[in-house]
Amino acid sequence: MTPDRSDPLEGQLDEWRAAFDRSFAEPRRLGDDDAVLDVLGIRIAGDPFALNLADLAGLQPAMPAAPYPATAPGLLGLAGHQGQVLPLYDLRALIGRGAATAVRWWAIARAAPLALAFEGFDGQWRLTPGDRLQQSDAAGTGWAVRCGGALRPLIELEGLIAAVAGSQLGEPSAGSFTTTTSAGAAGR
Amino acid sequence: MWTFGRKLSMGFALSFALLLLIGTLAYRGVDLLTQTSYQVARTHAALTHVEALMSLMKDAETSQRGYLLSGEDPYLEPYRQAVANLPRQLAELRPLIRDNPGQQARLNQATAMIEGLMQLHKERIETRRTSTTEAALRVQGLGEGKRRMDELRGVISQMEEEENDLLRQRAQEVESAASGVRMAIVWGTVAGALLVLAAALTLNRALSGQVGTAVKHVQRSSAELQAAANQQAAGARETATSMTEISTISELLATSRQIADSAQRVVVIAEQTAGLARGGDGTLQAARETIAAMRRQIDLVVDHMLDLGRKSQQIGVVMDLVGELAEQTNILAINATIEATVAGDAGRRFSVVADEIRKLADRMTASTKEIRLQIDDVRGAVNTTVMATETGSKAVDAGARQFDDVAATFAKIAGQVVTTTDAAREIELSTKQQATAVEQLNVALSNTAQASRETEASSGQTSQTATELAEMSRDLLRLVQAQPT
Numbered sequence: 001m002t003p004d005r006s007d008p009l010e011g012q013l014d015e016w017r018a019a020f021d022r023s024f025a026e027p028r029r030l031g032d033d034d035a036v037l038d039v040l041g042i043r044i045a046g047d048p049f050a051l052n053l054a055d056l057a058g059l060q061p062a063m064p065a066a067p068y069p070a071t072a073p074g075l076l077g078l079a080g081h082q083g084q085v086l087p088l089y090d091l092r093a094l095i096g097r098g099a100a101t102a103v104r105w106w107a108i109a110r111a112a113p114l115a116l117a118f119e120g121f122d123g124q125w126r127l128t129p130g131d132r133l134q135q136s137d138a139a140g141t142g143w144a145v146r147c148g149g150a151l152r153p154l155i156e157l158e159g160l161i162a163a164v165a166g167s168q169l170g171e172p173s174a175g176s177f178t179t180t181t182s183a184g185a186a187g188r
Numbered sequence: 189m190w191t192f193g194r195k196l197s198m199g200f201a202l203s204f205a206l207l208l209l210i211g212t213l214a215y216r217g218v219d220l221l222t223q224t225s226y227q228v229a230r231t232h233a234a235l236t237h238v239e240a241l242m243s244l245m246k247d248a249e250t251s252q253r254g255y256l257l258s259g260e261d262p263y264l265e266p267y268r269q270a271v272a273n274l275p276r277q278l279a280e281l282r283p284l285i286r287d288n289p290g291q292q293a294r295l296n297q298a299t300a301m302i303e304g305l306m307q308l309h310k311e312r313i314e315t316r317r318t319s320t321t322e323a324a325l326r327v328q329g330l331g332e333g334k335r336r337m338d339e340l341r342g343v344i345s346q347m348e349e350e351e352n353d354l355l356r357q358r359a360q361e362v363e364s365a366a367s368g369v370r371m372a373i374v375w376g377t378v379a380g381a382l383l384v385l386a387a388a389l390t391l392n393r394a395l396s397g398q399v400g401t402a403v404k405h406v407q408r409s410s411a412e413l414q415a416a417a418n419q420q421a422a423g424a425r426e427t428a429t430s431m432t433e434i435s436t437i438s439e440l441l442a443t444s445r446q447i448a449d450s451a452q453r454v455v456v457i458a459e460q461t462a463g464l465a466r467g468g469d470g471t472l473q474a475a476r477e478t479i480a481a482m483r484r485q486i487d488l489v490v491d492h493m494l495d496l497g498r499k500s501q502q503i504g505v506v507m508d509l510v511g512e513l514a515e516q517t518n519i520l521a522i523n524a525t526i527e528a529t530v531a532g533d534a535g536r537r538f539s540v541v542a543d544e545i546r547k548l549a550d551r552m553t554a555s556t557k558e559i560r561l562q563i564d565d566v567r568g569a570v571n572t573t574v575m576a577t578e579t580g581s582k583a584v585d586a587g588a589r590q591f592d593d594v595a596a597t598f599a600k601i602a603g604q605v606v607t608t609t610d611a612a613r614e615i616e617l618s619t620k621q622q623a624t625a626v627e628q629l630n631v632a633l634s635n636t637a638q639a640s641r642e643t644e645a646s647s648g649q650t651s652q653t654a655t656e657l658a659e660m661s662r663d664l665l666r667l668v669q670a671q672p673t
Contacts (some may be wrong), residue, residue: 016551023544038525038543054529059522110530123550124522126543 037127039145041152042105043120044092050145050152051107053124058082058108062117073167079115081108091116094160112161123147192394199387206383210376217369221362228358230284234291235351237281242344244270244277245302249337252309256316267309274302288354294347301340308333395668403668407661414654421647424640431637437630444623451616458609465602472595479588486581490574497570504563507556514552521546 038053058081065077065088074093079086086108092100094116103117125131125147135144135153143154190198248270254263278299285291312333524542528535 020544020548038529038539040522053522053526056526057530058526059519061519124518124525124546 037129037132037145038124039127039147039152039154040107040124041122041147042091042107042118043122044095044100044118045097048122048147048150048152049095050147050154051157052154055110055157056107057110059121060106060108062104062106065117072164074164076103076117079106079117081106081115084113086113086115088115088117089164091118091155091160094164095155109157109161111158112165114161114164116157116160192391192398195390195394199383199391202383203380203387206376206380210372210380213372213376214369217365217372220365221369224358224362224365228355228362231351231354231358234281234284235348235355237277237284238344238347238351241274241277241281241298241302242341244274245305245337245340248274248306248309249333252313255313259316264313267313271306274306278302288350291347291350294343294350298340298343298347301336301343305333305336305340308336400665400668403661403665407658407665410654410658410661414651414658417647417651417654421644421651424643424647428637428640428644431633431640434633437626437633441623441626441630444619444626448616448619448623451612451619454612455609455616458605458612462602462605462609465598465605468598469595469602472591472598476588476591476595479584479591483581483584483588486577486584490577490581493570493574493577497567497574500563500567500570504560504567507560507563511553511556511560514549514556518546518549518553521549 040051040053040056040059042049042051060081063079065079068075068077068087072087074090076088076090079088088106090100090103091107092098100117100119103119105118105121107116107118109116125145127145127147131146132154133144133146133151135142135151143156144151145154146152247266251263251265251267251270255261255267257263278295282292282295285295521542525539525546528539528542531538
C-alpha cells in the first residue's frame with residue numbers, strides 16, 4: 001500500500017469514525033421529520049428513476065416468479081412476500097418503456113397488494129424538501145429528486161396502482177396511467 | 189643386309205681360307221719334292237757306292253794280276269786298300285737300299301761274289317808268294333777269275349740299272365709334284381686375284397653405299413647439331429641474361445622474411461588470445477551460474493506471484509461475501525426504514541438508526557467495490573507480473589540458450605584460436621623454410637646463370653666441333669666416293 005493512497009483512505013476512515021461517533025453525540029432532529037423524503041434510486045432500461053420509500057412496504061431481491069395464466073399488461077406472475085402471494089408487475093412495462101429483459105429487484109407496494117419488478121437498484125437517499133424539484137418533461141412524472149448530484153424522475157406509485165386496478169376493471173390504459181400519475185403527484 | 193664389317197670379315201675370311209689352301213698345297217708339294225730329292229740323293233749315293241765297289245774290285249783284280257806277274261809287293265797296295273775298304277763300302281751301301289728287297293738280294297749275291305773273288309785273289313797271291321811265277325800261273329787258272337768278275341759285273345750292272353730306274357721314277361715324281369705345286373700356285377693366285385677383286389668391288393660398293401650414306405647422315409647430323417648448338421647457345425645466353433636480370437628473388441626473400449616475422453607476431457597474439465579465451469571461459473561459466481540462479485529466483489518469483497494471485501482470488505471471494513453482506517444489510521436497512529416509516533412517530537427514531545445502518549452499509553458497499561477494484565488491480569498486476577515474469581523467464585531461457593551458444597561459440601573460438609596458433613606456427617615454419625628455399629633458389633639461380641654461361645661456352649665448342657665434324661664428313665665422303673655429291 002503506497003503512502004499517497006493510504007492517507008486518503010485513513011482520512012476517510014477517520015471521517016467515517018467521526019461521523020459514526022457524532023451520530024451518537026449530536027441531538028436527534030426529530031422536529032423536521034416531515035421535511036424528510038426517503039427515496040429509492042432505481043434503474044429502468046438503463047435510465048435512473050426514483051421511488052418514494054413511503055409508497056413501499058418492502059424491498060427484496062428478485063426471485064423466480066410463479067407463472068400465472070393471465071393476460072394483464074405487465075403482469076409477470078405471482079410473487080411471495082412475508083407469507084403473502086402478490087401479483088408481480090413489470091414496472092418498466094407499467095411506465096410504458098416496454099418489457100423488461102431481466103429484473104433483479106422486487107418492490108412491494110404499500111397502497112395495494114402487488115409487487116413491482118425492476119432492473120437495477122442504485123441506493124436509497126434521505127432528501128430534504130429542497131432536493132425535490134418539479135420537472136415538466138414528458139418522460140417523467142412531473143417531479144424529480146436530486147440524488148447524489150443527479151436528477152432522477154420520481155415515479156408516483158399511486159397512479160400506477162390505480163392504473164393497474166383500472167386496467168383490471170377494464171379501464172384504459174397507459175396514457176391515463178401517466179396522466180393519473182402526474183395528477184397524483186401534483187396532488188401530493 | 190650385311191654390314192660393312194661383316195662384309196670385310198667375310199672377304200678376309202675367304203682370303204685367309206684361300207691362302208691356307210694354297211699354302212697347304214704348296215707345302216705338300218715342297219714336302220713331296222724334298223722327300224723325292226732325299227730319295228734321289230740316296231739313289232745317287234747308292235750308285236756311287238756301287239760304282240766304288242766295282243772300282244775297288246777292279247783295283248783288287250788288277251793289283252793281284254800285277255803281283256802275279258811281277259811278284260813285287262808294291263803291286264799289292266791297291267789290293268790291300270780294296271780289302272780294307274770293301275767291308276766299309278758294303279756296310280754303307282746296305283742301308284741305302286734297305287727299302288728295296290730286290291737290290292738287297294742282289295747285294296747279298298754281289299757280296300758273296302765279292303767274297304769269293306777276294307778269296308780267290310788271296311789264294312793266288314799266297315800261291316805266287318810261295319812259288320814261282322809260272323808255277324803259280326799254272327796252278328791258278330786265270331779264266332775262273334774272269335768268269336766270276338763278269339758275273340759280278342752283271343750283278344753290279346743290274347744294281348746300277350735298278351738305281352737308274354729309281355732315278356727316272358724319282359724324276360717323274362719330282363716333275364709331277366712340281367707340276368702340282370705350279371698348278372696350285374697359278375690357280376690359287378688366280379682365285380686369290382678374283383677374290384680380292386670381288387672383295388674390292390664389294391667393299392668399294394659398301395663404302396660408297398652404306399658408309400657414304402652414313403657419312404651423309406653424319407654430315408646432316410653435324411649440321412643439325414650445329415644448329416642445335418647455336419640455338420642452345422642463344423638460349424643459354426638468354427637464360428643467363430634473364431637470370432642476372434631476375435631481381436624478384438631478392439624481393440621474394442625479403443617478403444618471406446617479413447611474412448615470417450608477421451607470422452611470429454601472429455603466433456604471439458594468438459597465444460595471448462588463447463589465454464584470454466581460457467580466462468573468458470571461466471567468466472562465462474560464472475555468468476552461466478548467475479543466469480541459472482536468476483532463473484531459479486524468477487521461478488520463485490513466479491511461484492510467489494501465482495500464490496499471490498490465488499490469495500487475491502480468495503480475497504475477491506471474501507469480498508464478494510462481504511459485498512453480499514453489505515448489500516443484504518443495505519436492503520435490510522431500507523426495509524427497516526420502510527418499516528419505521530410505516531410505524532409513524534414511533535418509528536422515527538428507529539428510522540434514524542436504520543438510516544445510519546444503511547449509510548454504513550452503503551459505505552461498506554462502496555469500500556467493498558473499491559477493495560474489489562484494487563484487488564482486481566492487484567490481480568491484473570499479478571497477472572501482468574506473472575506474464576512479464578514468464579516472458580522474462582523465457583527471455584532468461586533464451587538468454588541462457590544464447591549464452592550457451594555464446595559459450596559454445598567461445599569454446600569454438602578458443603579451439604579455433606588454438607588451431608590458428610598452430611596454423612600460424614606452421615605458417616611461420618613454412619615461411620622460414622620458404623625463405624631458406626628462396627635462398628637456395630637464389631643460389632641455384634646463380635649457379636644456373638653460371639651453368640648457362642658455361643653451357644653457352646660449351647655450345648660454342650659444340651658448334652665448332654660440329655663444324656669440324658661436318659668438314660671431316662665431307663673429307664670422308666670425298667675419300668669414300670670418287671665423285672663428290
